[in-house]
Amino acid sequence: MAKLDPTTMSATTSPAQEKQRTVFAGRWRSVIQGYGALIACVLLFILNCIFTPHFLSLQTVGLNLQQMSTIAIVAIGMTLVIATGGIDLSVGSVMAIAGVLAPLIFLHLDTTLGIILSFIAPLLIAAICGLFNGWLVARIRVQPIIATLILFIAGRGIAQVLTNGAGLPFTMPGFQWIGQGSFLHIPIQAYIMLALVGLFVLIVQRTTFGRYLQATGGNASAARLAGVPVTRTTWLAYGISGVLAGLAGLIVVALNSNSDPSSVGLNYELSAIAAVAIGGTPLIGGQARVFGTFVGALITQLIYTILVGNNVPQAVALVVNAIIILAAVYIQTQRRKA
Template identity: 55%
Template sequence: MAARWLARAGAGTALALLLLFNLVFTEHFVSLQTLNVNLAQVTTIVIVGVGMTLVIATGGIDLSVGAVMAIAGTLAPLLFGKVPGLGGIALAIVLPLAVAWACGYFNGWLVTRFGIQPIVATLVLFTAGRGIAQVITNGNLQTFTNPSFAWLGTGKLVGIPVQVWLMLIVVGSAAWVLARTVFGRYVVATGSSHRAAYLTGIPAARIKRHVYALCSLLAGLAGLITVAVNSSSDANLNGLGMELDAIAAVAVGGTLLSGGYASVTGTLLGALLIQLLRYTLLAHGVPDAAGLMVEAGIIVLAVWLQKRT
């Protein structure tokens, strides 16, 4: 029982303790600048992590999210650079998201049509996707000045960054879908047992395809936010390592890596915990390499607790 509680509520408890530590021992922690820095770092991880949560809930995994971010981020500047006005901005948002959705549907198709293991199926785009993005730009950094598009990553509504609003909308929507809709129940049932779900009339294969598509759609959104924040698109760096950050947030947040259970609020807490831990270690002079080892230890602990539940 204690292990089960820790697996579900551990991230929130650890986050609260870490916040308390920083309030007492970290200089200048209570400042708008510190808040903005940490939120800017964690927003895209949470958005991608929500999609990863849905995939993992069905018993899968998606290694291609970083590459999809690169593809979406590469397409956007090309589009609003060619089409003037707000029409170009709209096209630069809608088309990359559509391409991202198609990438995810392709992943789901490989998994359900050919029975390929998800880690292998998504490895295809993990490898080829970033190469596609690099070919589109010839491996060059794309810089631009477009305040309308940059607003997606740097703008504010009621004093809160737009990207934070997007993160909250994604988390809230996903939590509602999982808790209140038939689709959400089907996602969890598919992860509990694909065969049992199929025998009870649940379209398990279709659910998986839609979940992979949603995961890539959210990765595409994260890619657009990253490009908007930086006012540049780098196919070599956009989304690099994001698949690991997202999986770590999901694991620390308490979602079962074996499928059959999902908590997007847990993923939010897991991402916040990892980001605040990184900030805390850097603020107290701990080398980044040591910080990575501490983060790895937390992930191992989260997985061990899952095994105990």
């Protein structure tokens, strides 16, 4: 009687074992794809607690919230635009425009009315900028990356022309509370960010506009045939993105007590897109994961904190963020194949 080779026995698996392995691998893949960003966020938080000096101090927590809040606010608007199948490269320039309008208005109208207009007028102009982008995309049918590139270039130039290229010092307590104020040691802009995250999670998940938004990005032609107002939805998404960028610009100016058209909002479009990608919203459109975008913004901030807090050059932090974006896009690709 021939003896069985143990090596051969260990190398072969029964159909039941192979099925069990496949099910196990599929479950892990689902966990990574569905909760990968949240898991990464928890791990980064733990690593910061271990390796970053004074990470849990009130001062460090407040600083981190200040730095991530404006990115998260801009990224919420970017999420809506990307959900329609578009992109908004102009958010940084819109921030600069809103940021210079506030001090200019108050310099010419140093009253309570001036404070009110310093809030309202920049947000209205930012909304118009967003609607202009939406008009180019929805009506003129310009590719979103080209349509928003126009304002990306021209917008910062407009801001520089308004101030003759110089920064404007801006110290006005009635205005600066949105950037420098705090409640229970938590910066005011963090409360604004959390309120907006909650609001837009509800809008996307519970309203007709949220369904229209994702239908537009999923298949615009089919959405039109189904009665979805694709043009109006696209306009509104870009308009909201403009308003949120304008709000972020006001917060940055209030925080810094200065409006520099060359630096306000610089590279924010890249940070916002990174937060959206890391948070799980597909860059091809059709879905809007607002809470995921918030987690993505938190991840980028935690990466920056642990690297810079341990004397790693900021340039390395940018490279690490790029790698994480690449991983996020890869996970999205695998999710679509599954």
